[in-house]
Amino acid sequence: MSSNDARDDQTGRFVTQPNGRIRPLSPHLQTWRWHITMAASILFRATIGAASFGALFAIGWLAALAFGPEAYADLLAFAGSPLGLLIGFGLTWVLFSFLLNGGRHLFNDTGEGLTIKSADALSHVAVWGPIVLSVLFWAALFASGRVSL
Secondary structure, X not given: OXXXXXXXXXXXXXXXXXXXXXXXXXXXXXXXXXXXXXXXXXXXXXXXXXXXXXXXXXXXXXXXXXXXXXXXXHHHHHHHOHHXXXXXXXXXXXXXXXXXXXXXXXXXXXXXXXXXXXHHHHHHHHHHHHHHHHHHHHHHHHHHOOOOO
């Protein structure tokens, strides 16, 4: 694509950079092939929304404490229900995702782990690790009798 073609582009998908190179305006799935590092990045962003939901759940817990023993008992009953346990599992996954993805980012910020092989390995840990850790955590809760259906 020539510089004139980029200026004539009606879709707005291409831009001429100051060095004269023509590049897509923003990398997109149509431009880049799917890769595990993309999955880690997208999942990390998705956990932000889920953590916001978790914050609402924490606010509800504080409100139940403020409204007295009956409201708190109702909240505990909901938390022990299958839906409450599913929400708890999801929030556990979010926590482990934040920890592993945050650790990946901290490691990368030192300038390490930036080769393709190490970036792929760290991304696999950040994508699959939260699932494994959440299952192990909840299996331990059920095995210890702290949680039951």
